[in-house]
Amino acid sequence: MVLDSKTPQGPLAEKWNKYKFDLKLVNPSNKRKFTVIVVGTGLAGASAAASLAELGYNVKSFCYQDSPRRAHSIAAQGGINAAKNYQNDGDSVYRLFYDTIKGGDYRSRESNVHRLAEESVNIIDQCVAQGVPFAREYGGLLDNRSFGGAQVSRTFYARGQTGQQLLLGAYSALNRQINLGKVEMYNRHEMLDLVMVDGKAQGIVTRDLISGEIESFAGHAVLLCTGGYGNVFYLSTNAMGCNATAIWRAHKKGAFFANPCYTQIHPTCIPVTGDYQSKLTLMSESLRNDGRVWVPKTKELAEQVRKGQVKPGDLKEDDRDYFLERKYPSFGNLVPRDVASRNAKEVCDGGKGVGTTGKAVYLDFADAIHRLGKDAVQAKYGNLFDMYYQITDENPYEMPMRIYPAVHYTMGGLWVDYNLMTSVPGLYALGECNFSDHGANRLGASALMQGLADGYFVIPYTLGDYLAGIGPKPVDTSHPAFAQTKKDIMDQINKFLAMKGTKTLDEYHRDLGLIMWEYCGMARNEAGLLKAKGLIQALKVDFWKNAIVMGENEEMNMSLEKAGRVADFIELGELMVDDALNRKESCGGHFREESQTEEGEAKRDDENFAYVAAWEFKGENTPSELHKEELIFENVKLTQRSYK
Amino acid sequence: MSGNMNLTLKVWRQKNAADKGQFVTYKAADISPEMSFLEMLDVVNERLVKGTQDPIHFDHDCREGICGACSLYINGRPHGPKQAITTCQLHMRSFHDGEIITIEPWRATAFPVIKDLAVDRSAFDRIQQAGGFISVNTGGVPDANEIPISKVVSDEAFNSATCISCGACVAACKNASASLFVSAKISQLALLPQGQPERYRRAQAMVAQMDKEGFGNCTNTGACEIECPKEISLTNINRMRRDFYNAKFFKEEEIN
Known part of the structure; x- marks a missing residue:
C-alpha cells in the first residue's frame, strides 16, 4: 500500500490557502444531518467539538475524566508559540516553520508544519476573544517570552499555567455548544473500540465508568483526540489516566501507527524517590536559563554526597563537573532537551548521580543568586521553587535542586494525511495522538499550538470534504458491526474479570516501564532492543496468566479500567521497540548508539531514514508491516545539529 | 525503612450511590514520608488487591495540582492539613508515626457519592x-x-x-x-x-x-x-x- 499524504502541490506558503478552496463544502442546511464523534476533550478535542458544533454538525463528545476540563492539556506550564512578531524581533510564519522543522530534526512534513505556523497567529486571536487571560505588558498589550532556546520571543503565556487557561477557553466554547444542544457530552466514558462499517469508521463502543454499561454510538466520522502514550513508561509527566487504548484499538482496526519510537524525554523533572512513585513532575525548562547543571567530579565524591557525608554546597569548584558547560561550551546548560537528558542519564549511569537513589543531577542557582540577588531569582522562578520545595522539602534557595529526565511527550502517533485522516476512512487523529507536526523532537510551547490548530482551524475544513463526499445518509447502531464490536468488548471484559492471579496491574505496568526506560528510552542499541522485545513478550504472556483484576463490570471499577490500559500499553511497547529497532539512525529525541559521530554525538542518516515509519497491524502475535512515507524537503536544507 | 511511619486510616467506604456507607479502618504500615498522600493510598490499595479486597476508589488524575480531580476530606479539612495545595500535592511528611487519619469524600447534597471517596x-x-x-x-x-x-x-x-x-x-x-x-x-x-x-x-x-x-x-x-x-x-x-x-x-x- 502506498501512503498518500495528500500534500498539496504548489509553493509552500500557498498550499493551505489553495487547498482550502479546493476542498468540498457541506451545504449549510445539510450540516445538521451529520453526526461527528469526538473522543477526548483536551485542547484538540474540545476545540474541534466546539468548532464543528458551531458550524452546525451534531457532535457527541467523550472523555474518561469526570469533567472535560480535566484533560491533561490542563497541566502544560510554559506557553504557546505564535508567529505574531509582536516584538518586532524578526519572527515570521516562515521562521516558526523553519524552527519547527529543524527542531524536529527533519522528520516531519514541510506542508503540515507550515500550515501549523500559519494558523498559530489565529489561535492567539481566538483565545483572547474567549477571555483567556494571557500575560500582558503595562501598556495593555500581550507579553511574550523566549522559550526553549528560540532566538525570538514568540511564546504567549499565562503565568505557569498556560495549558489550564487555554483549555478553559476551549472548554467554555464547548460548554456553549452543550448549552445550545449541539454537543452531547459524555463524561466518565472510556472509548474501548472503533466500529467499522463497509471499511469506514462509523462509531465507537464505550464503557460508562460509573455503571459499567457498554454502549455504542454511531457517527459519520470519528475524531480521536486522546493525547499521547507516554504512560507506556509507567513514570512520566502524563496524568495517571492518560492511556493509549483508543488509538491502540483503532490501530488494531486498521489505523497505521507512525513513528511509535519517537518519545520526548524532558531533562528537568523532579527525581524519583522510591518504588511507590506514581508520576513525575516537570519543572519548567526555563530554569536552565539561570541554573547550572553539575555532578560531583568523581564516583567517590558522589557516594559521599549520596550518603550525606558531604553537603553539595561544600564541594569545591574543582570537585564539580559542570558536564554540559564542559562538553558544549557554546550552548552550555541551554542545549536542547534531548542532549541535556541523555548527558544526565550518562553521568548517573557512570555512578556520579546524587540524591538517595543516585538518579539525579544538580541544578544549581547559587551563582544566579550571587549575580542577580535572591529577589530577582524569586521574581523569575518563585512559583517553581515553591513547587519544588512542596514536593521535596528542600529549599532550592539554599540547596541545589535535584533533577532527572522524565518521559514527557510522544511525537509518534496515528499516521494521518494532510487532512488529519488516518489510514482508516472517516477516522481522524488530532493533537498529540497523531504523529504529524513535531518530527522526531518537539520544541517547547509547540504542543498547545498544534492541539488548537488541529481543532480550531484544520479539522473544520478538512472534515467537511470527507462528509460532503459520503453524503448525509443517516447512520445508526443497527448495523451488525455494532453488536459484534460490543460483544467483542464484553468478551474481553469477562476475560479480564476472570483473571485472579497473584500480581497486581501496577506491578505489570511498572515492569513494562522499566524495560522501556532502560532499553527504548533516550539511548538505544540493537542488542538492548532485542532483549527488550523478548522481555515484553514474556511480560505479556505472564500478564494474561497471573494478573489480578478485581470486582465486577457493573460498578465503578478502577482495576478493570487499568487492566485494559495496561494490556494495550504492553502491546504498544512492543511496537515501539520494533520501530526503534528499524530506525538505525540517531535523530531528534533519541540516540541510537550505533549511529554517532566521532565526538559521540547523534548522527542522523538522511540517506536511509528520511521517512515516516507507519506500521500496519497484521493480527495478534504477528509482526506488523512497515510502510514508508518518504519525506520530501523542497524548501529547507537538511543540516546536522551542533551545539558544541 | 527507618523514618517510615505506621498509620491507621479510617476510610469512608460506600459501594455505590444507593449504599449507606461506613467507615472502615485500615492499617497503613511502613509509609515513607516522601510519598504523596495519594501514593500512600496507592500502596494501601496494592496491599488490598493482593489480599483480594476491593481497592479504595478516589478521583485523581494529573497529580500535580492543576486538573482539580482529586478531592478528599482529610482529618476534617478539604485537601488535608496544609493550605494552598491539593491532596495530590500533600506529602506524608505532614503526618506523624502512629497518627489516625480520617478520610471522607466531599460532603454536599449537590455532590452525591459515586463510590467510596469519588463524588459526582x-x-x-x-x-x-x-x-x-x-x-x-x-x-x-x-x-x-x-x-x-x-x-x-x-x-x-x-x-x-x-x-x-x-x-x-x-x-x-x-x-x-x-x-x-x-x-x-x-x-x-x-x-x-x-x-x-x-x-x-x-x-x-x-x-x-x-x-x-x-x-x-x-x-x-x-x-x-x-x-x-x-x-x-x-x-x-x-x-x-x-x-x-x-x-x-x-x-x-x-x-x-
Missing part, C-alpha cells in the same frame, strides 16, 4: 454550561492586540481564572455553598472587556443554575477562601452579588 461534581459543569462563556465562534475575531487590557485588570482576571473546579469550597462550607467557585468563573469574564456584552445575562444564568443544583447559600463565613488550593479570594463573591443584583434591578433590558 457534574453540577459544576452544568453551571458553566449555563453561561460561563463568551459567545464567539471560531474565526472572525479581531487581532489579539486590538483589545488592550490593563495589566492590573488582566492579572486580577487571571487570579479568578486559576480556579481548578475541585469543589473544596463547597466541601469546606457549612452550607455547602458553591459561591466561591461560581463567583470566580463569573468574575474572570466580568472583569475583561470581552466579557461585557453578556455580563449580566451570564451572572443571572449561572446563579440560577447554581441554585437549581441544590447548593446552599453563602453566609460569609470564609472557610472556602481558607481551604481553596488556589487561594481564590472572597472578593469574587462580592463581584458576583453586585452583578447579580445589578442584573435583577437595573439591567433587565440587557438580559432578554
Whole structure:
C-alpha cells in the first residue's frame, strides 16, 4: 500500500490557502444531518467539538475524566508559540516553520508544519476573544517570552499555567455548544473500540465508568483526540489516566501507527524517590536559563554526597563537573532537551548521580543568586521553587535542586494525511495522538499550538470534504458491526474479570516501564532492543496468566479500567521497540548508539531514514508491516545539529 | 525503612450511590514520608488487591495540582492539613508515626457519592454550561492586540481564572455553598472587556443554575477562601452579588 499524504502541490506558503478552496463544502442546511464523534476533550478535542458544533454538525463528545476540563492539556506550564512578531524581533510564519522543522530534526512534513505556523497567529486571536487571560505588558498589550532556546520571543503565556487557561477557553466554547444542544457530552466514558462499517469508521463502543454499561454510538466520522502514550513508561509527566487504548484499538482496526519510537524525554523533572512513585513532575525548562547543571567530579565524591557525608554546597569548584558547560561550551546548560537528558542519564549511569537513589543531577542557582540577588531569582522562578520545595522539602534557595529526565511527550502517533485522516476512512487523529507536526523532537510551547490548530482551524475544513463526499445518509447502531464490536468488548471484559492471579496491574505496568526506560528510552542499541522485545513478550504472556483484576463490570471499577490500559500499553511497547529497532539512525529525541559521530554525538542518516515509519497491524502475535512515507524537503536544507 | 511511619486510616467506604456507607479502618504500615498522600493510598490499595479486597476508589488524575480531580476530606479539612495545595500535592511528611487519619469524600447534597471517596461534581459543569462563556465562534475575531487590557485588570482576571473546579469550597462550607467557585468563573469574564456584552445575562444564568443544583447559600463565613488550593479570594463573591443584583434591578433590558 502506498501512503498518500495528500500534500498539496504548489509553493509552500500557498498550499493551505489553495487547498482550502479546493476542498468540498457541506451545504449549510445539510450540516445538521451529520453526526461527528469526538473522543477526548483536551485542547484538540474540545476545540474541534466546539468548532464543528458551531458550524452546525451534531457532535457527541467523550472523555474518561469526570469533567472535560480535566484533560491533561490542563497541566502544560510554559506557553504557546505564535508567529505574531509582536516584538518586532524578526519572527515570521516562515521562521516558526523553519524552527519547527529543524527542531524536529527533519522528520516531519514541510506542508503540515507550515500550515501549523500559519494558523498559530489565529489561535492567539481566538483565545483572547474567549477571555483567556494571557500575560500582558503595562501598556495593555500581550507579553511574550523566549522559550526553549528560540532566538525570538514568540511564546504567549499565562503565568505557569498556560495549558489550564487555554483549555478553559476551549472548554467554555464547548460548554456553549452543550448549552445550545449541539454537543452531547459524555463524561466518565472510556472509548474501548472503533466500529467499522463497509471499511469506514462509523462509531465507537464505550464503557460508562460509573455503571459499567457498554454502549455504542454511531457517527459519520470519528475524531480521536486522546493525547499521547507516554504512560507506556509507567513514570512520566502524563496524568495517571492518560492511556493509549483508543488509538491502540483503532490501530488494531486498521489505523497505521507512525513513528511509535519517537518519545520526548524532558531533562528537568523532579527525581524519583522510591518504588511507590506514581508520576513525575516537570519543572519548567526555563530554569536552565539561570541554573547550572553539575555532578560531583568523581564516583567517590558522589557516594559521599549520596550518603550525606558531604553537603553539595561544600564541594569545591574543582570537585564539580559542570558536564554540559564542559562538553558544549557554546550552548552550555541551554542545549536542547534531548542532549541535556541523555548527558544526565550518562553521568548517573557512570555512578556520579546524587540524591538517595543516585538518579539525579544538580541544578544549581547559587551563582544566579550571587549575580542577580535572591529577589530577582524569586521574581523569575518563585512559583517553581515553591513547587519544588512542596514536593521535596528542600529549599532550592539554599540547596541545589535535584533533577532527572522524565518521559514527557510522544511525537509518534496515528499516521494521518494532510487532512488529519488516518489510514482508516472517516477516522481522524488530532493533537498529540497523531504523529504529524513535531518530527522526531518537539520544541517547547509547540504542543498547545498544534492541539488548537488541529481543532480550531484544520479539522473544520478538512472534515467537511470527507462528509460532503459520503453524503448525509443517516447512520445508526443497527448495523451488525455494532453488536459484534460490543460483544467483542464484553468478551474481553469477562476475560479480564476472570483473571485472579497473584500480581497486581501496577506491578505489570511498572515492569513494562522499566524495560522501556532502560532499553527504548533516550539511548538505544540493537542488542538492548532485542532483549527488550523478548522481555515484553514474556511480560505479556505472564500478564494474561497471573494478573489480578478485581470486582465486577457493573460498578465503578478502577482495576478493570487499568487492566485494559495496561494490556494495550504492553502491546504498544512492543511496537515501539520494533520501530526503534528499524530506525538505525540517531535523530531528534533519541540516540541510537550505533549511529554517532566521532565526538559521540547523534548522527542522523538522511540517506536511509528520511521517512515516516507507519506500521500496519497484521493480527495478534504477528509482526506488523512497515510502510514508508518518504519525506520530501523542497524548501529547507537538511543540516546536522551542533551545539558544541 | 527507618523514618517510615505506621498509620491507621479510617476510610469512608460506600459501594455505590444507593449504599449507606461506613467507615472502615485500615492499617497503613511502613509509609515513607516522601510519598504523596495519594501514593500512600496507592500502596494501601496494592496491599488490598493482593489480599483480594476491593481497592479504595478516589478521583485523581494529573497529580500535580492543576486538573482539580482529586478531592478528599482529610482529618476534617478539604485537601488535608496544609493550605494552598491539593491532596495530590500533600506529602506524608505532614503526618506523624502512629497518627489516625480520617478520610471522607466531599460532603454536599449537590455532590452525591459515586463510590467510596469519588463524588459526582457534574453540577459544576452544568453551571458553566449555563453561561460561563463568551459567545464567539471560531474565526472572525479581531487581532489579539486590538483589545488592550490593563495589566492590573488582566492579572486580577487571571487570579479568578486559576480556579481548578475541585469543589473544596463547597466541601469546606457549612452550607455547602458553591459561591466561591461560581463567583470566580463569573468574575474572570466580568472583569475583561470581552466579557461585557453578556455580563449580566451570564451572572443571572449561572446563579440560577447554581441554585437549581441544590447548593446552599453563602453566609460569609470564609472557610472556602481558607481551604481553596488556589487561594481564590472572597472578593469574587462580592463581584458576583453586585452583578447579580445589578442584573435583577437595573439591567433587565440587557438580559432578554
